[in-house]
Each structure stands twice: as C-alpha cells, then as structure tokens.
Amino acid sequence: xxxxxxxxxIVASQRSPRVGLQIASFVLxxxxxxxxxxxxxxxxxxxxxxxxxxxxEPLIPSQVHSSTGYAHAHSRAWSAEVTAHAAFVFVTPQxxxxxxxxxxxxIDYLFHEWxxxxxxxxxxxxxxxxxxxxxxxxxLLGVRMRVAETMPALxxxxxxxxxxxFRGEALLLQGPDAIWKEERGEVKRAFEELMELLxxxxxxxxx
Ligand SMILES: Cc1cc2nc3c(=O)[nH]c(=O)nc-3n(C[C@H](O)[C@H](O)[C@H](O)COP(=O)(O)O)c2cc1C
Numbered sequence: 001x002x003x004x005x006x007x008x009x010i011v012a013s014q015r016s017p018r019v020g021l022q023i024a025s026f027v028l029x030x031x032x033x034x035x036x037x038x039x040x041x042x043x044x045x046x047x048x049x050x051x052x053x054x055x056x057e058p059l060i061p062s063q064v065h066s067s068t069g070y071a072h073a074h075s076r077a078w079s080a081e082v083t084a085h086a087a088f089v090f091v092t093p094q095x096x097x098x099x100x101x102x103x104x105x106x107i108d109y110l111f112h113e114w115x116x117x118x119x120x121x122x123x124x125x126x127x128x129x130x131x132x133x134x135x136x137x138x139x140l141l142g143v144r145m146r147v148a149e150t151m152p153a154l155x156x157x158x159x160x161x162x163x164x165x166f167r168g169e170a171l172l173l174q175g176p177d178a179i180w181k182e183e184r185g186e187v188k189r190a191f192e193e194l195m196e197l198l199x200x201x202x203x204x205x206x207x
Contacts, residue, residue, distance in 0.1 A: 004041045005198070008085035011046040012092035012103035017168020019124075021046060023154070024091040026173040027122050030184045031089070031191045038195055045081065045088075047102050052078060054105060061111040075109055082113040087194055088145075089120045092136055094129030099136045107139055115144035118197030120190040121151045126162045128153030148193035152186040 009028045013020030021044075028042050035042050057064075057075055064070060067079040092099045107114065121136050123129025130153040137147050156162040157179050164171060172178050 004039050005086040006041045006043050006084060007035060007087045007089065007194075008043055008045045008082070009089045009091060010103070010106075011044060011048065012090060012100055014048040014051075014100070014102040015093075015168075016048075018048075018093075019165045019168055019171055020091065020093060021048075022171060022173060023124050026180070027089060027091050027187055029174075030187050034188055034191055034195075040086075040195070043085070045085075047106050050074075050078065050081075050106065052106055052109060055108050057109065061109060065112060078106070078109050079113050082110055085117075087118040087198055089122060089191065089194070090136060090140070091122045091124070092129065092132055094123055094125035094127075094132035097131045099123075099132040099139075103136065104139060107143060111143055114140075117145055118148065118194045119145045120148040120194045122154065122187060122190065123151065124154040124156070124165075126156050128155040146197045148190045148197065150186060150190040150193055152183055152190055154180055154183055 009024055011020045011024040024044060024046075028044060031042060052074055056072065058071055059069065067076045067083070070076050070079060090103065092103055119140055121133045121140070123133040123136075125132070130151065133151040133153060137151065140147050156165055161171065161179065173180070
C-alpha cells in the first residue's frame with residue numbers, strides 16, 4: 001500500500017534555548033486530527049538538527065534540476081528531505097520584525113524542490129509575528145510556493161510568558177489552562193487552505 005502524502009512541519013528556530021520545537025509540536029498536535037481524517041501524514045522537520053552551513057553551493061538552485069547537481073552532500077540530503085513532502089507548514093518566531101536567518105538559509109539551498117508546493121505559515125512572538133510571516137510569505141512566493149492566505153500569529157499572552165519563551169522554558173500548551181485555545185481554530189483554518197491548495201490542477205503562480 002502506498003504511504004500517505006507527507007506534510008513537513010518546519011521548526012524555523014535554531015536558537016538554544018528556544019521554544020520553537022514545543023510550539024511546532026503544538027501546531028502539529030492541533031493539525032493531527034484534520035490531517036489524519038484527510039489521509040495525510042505530518043512530520044516535524046527541525047532545522048536545528050539539520051545544521052545547514054550558510055549557503056555554500058556554487059550554482060543558483062533554480063538552475064539545478066536534479067539533486068546530483070549539488071556540490072555538497074548536505075545539500076543533496078536537504079533536497080531529498082524537501083522532495084519527500086507534498087506541502088509544508090513553517091512555524092517561525094519573529095526576530096527583530098523579521099524571520100530568523102536559519103529559515104531563509106534553508107529555503108535558499110533549493111528551488112525546484114519547493115516550487116508548486118502548498119504551504120502555510122504560523123508565526124509566534126511577543127506580539128505574534130505577522131511582520132515575520134509577511135516577509136516569509138514573499139520569500140515562499142519567490143520559490144514559487146502556493147501560500148495559504150490565513151497566517152496565524154501566536155502572541156505570548158503576557159510578559160511573563162514572553163520571558164519564559166525567551167529562556168526556552170516549557171509553555172502551557174496543553175490542558176484546561178493552556179494558552180492559544182482560541183488561536184487553534186485559525187491554525188486549523190490555515191491548514192484547511194493548504195489542503196485545498198493540494199488539490200490537483202492548480203497553477204503555479206508566476207511572481
Ligand atoms: C534576536 C531576537 C529578536 C526578537 N525580536 C522580536 C520581535 O521583533 N518581535 C517579537 O514579538 N518578539 C521578538 N523576540 C522574542 C521572541 O519571539 C521570543 O524570544 C521567542 O521565544 C523566540 O522563539 P524561539 O525561542 O523559538 O527562538 C526576539 C527574540 C530574539 C532572540
């Protein structure tokens with residue numbers, strides 16, 4: 001039996017300490033019932049475990065049409081990882097009104113592996129992270145991805161939670177007193193839009 005299409009949930013933060021992994025896991029748990037009901041598999045892709053060096057390929061990735069065209073083993077491995085997923089959910093913090101360099105670097109390594117695939121962006125930060133999400137959206141359009149319009153921006157509810165996040169401590173993301181109970185609906189809405197974009201026959205936009 002063929003394995004179900006896989007959606008990669010990308011953990012954009014490579015900071016140590018960080019809350020990115022727990023927030024991406026929260027997003028994955030939120031989406032799990034919806035994905036399972038649609039026969040989709042969700043998989044975390046943690047950029048911290050990839051530790052890609054700063055982009056070091058000699059060719060522009062849009063000119064590389066097969067992973068054998070990459071000079072470095074880490075690029076070929078990253079190409080295989082991204083090729084294995086039908087769509088992506090980027091879970092990104094906001095750093096200084098933008099997204100972290102780690103995620104731009106990971107995107108820049110490839111082109112055709114991203115092109116045409118649907119994606120959703122979930123941001124988080126002291127005030128959510130919509131500035132980071134908007135900028136990331138432009139970059140994703142640049143590699144010809146199809147980006148869900150709904151972009152949930154998860155704001156830490158108060159200064160105490162923001163301080164815990166900065167220290168990389170556990171956030172209350174499960175149970176009756178969990179934060180972001182309301183926001184879960186928007187995260188699911190973004191995923192539903194991503195699933196609509198997964199339908200065959202949609203044209204890849206030219207930007
Ligand atoms: C370099 C840096 C810049 C930041 N800039 C912002 C910002 O512009 N807006 C915001 O809401 N939070 C900002 N923060 C707070 C982060 O959103 C918060 O620390 C969060 O925990 C970062 O995610 P991470 O722990 O997964 O790396 C910044 C944090 C760092 C480390």
